[in-house]
Amino acid sequence: MKDNKFYWAAIVVVAAIGTLLFVNRSGEPVEPAVVAEPPAEQAQPPVAVSEPMTAARPTPAATQTKPAQTATNVSENAGDISFDERLTAMQERRPNQHFDPVAVEAAMKRQTAWATAEEVPEELPLQPEEFTDGRQFIELDSLKIETLMPGDAVKVTIDETGADYSVTVDRIEKHDYNSISWYGHIEGADGQNYSVSFTRGEKLTVGGLDTPEGHYVLQAHGNNGWLASSALLFKIDPNVDDAIYPHEVEQQVNHDDHSH
Known part of the structure; x- marks a missing residue:
């Protein structure tokens, strides 16, 4: 009896173990459950971080500075004119x-440009009374005038005003009749510019100078000449052109020479 109880107990144990170890619902053996572990992390390539697009800027090796460009006008700066030029x-x-x-x-x-003459040059083509009418007789530095270029300054002296003036040359013009004119100005203390001109032919030089004290006329034959105010020389008619032209003066001088 005791053996039968043992026999049935053994059967129950074996059946329970078989059920647990060898059978599942599909009738296939049950394998121990495998707990899934997360896969090992793989090294990922670095992800490019998106940045705002900017123009490529190469690393500057050295900062390059362009030299300032300046324009130099020779006519306004006579110091830039060489002797040879x-x-x-x-x-x-x-x-x-x-x-x-x-x-x-x-x-x-x-x-x-000139100096006051030490003696009256009697060879000048003047009337006798004109040698004593108060005009200033001068020794003209004709070569000095020939050297003048735009931008140059030259001093002139007028005895009647007792002043020295600085004439700045603005431009030079060569005329068809072989005469050359130098045009310039005197800058007055009042801030105004007063026009000046000298015109030279082969031998004759004529000029006109506006100054703060009035207008003056110059005439020279060679290096001997005179300077006088318009008030002394002329009774000015506003309807008459009082400009002096070298070729007209030369023609008059030649006529006077032939008439004697």
Whole structure:
């Protein structure tokens, strides 16, 4: 009896174990459950971080600075004109005349266009009374005038006003009748510019100078000449052109020479 109980107990245990170990609902053996573990992390390539698009800027090796460009006007700065350039310009204006470089260089250093004559030049074509009418007789530095270029300044003296004036040359013009004009100005203390002109032919020089004290006329034959105010020389008619032209004066002088 005791053996039968043992026999049935063994059967129950075996059946329970078989059920647990070998059978599932599908009738296939049950394998131990495998707990899924997360896969090992794989090294990922770095992800590019999106940034606002900007133009590629290469690393500058050195900052390059452009030199400032300045424009230089030779006509406004006579100091930029070399001696050779000045001599060439003079020769081009007077192709039939030779200028001695040594004499030209010396004339360039002189500061005045004329000086008051120590003696009255009696060879000037004037009427007897005109030698004593109060005009200023001068020794003209004609070579000094020939050397002048735009931007140059030259001093002129007028005895009647007792003043020295600085004439700045603005431009030069060569005329068809072999005469050359230098146009410039005097800057007055009142802030105004007063026009000045000198015109030279082969031998004759004429000029007109506006000053704060009035208008003055110049005439020279060679280096001998005179300077006088318009008030002394003329009774001015506003309807008459009182401009002086070198060729007209030369024609008058030649006529006077032939008439004697």
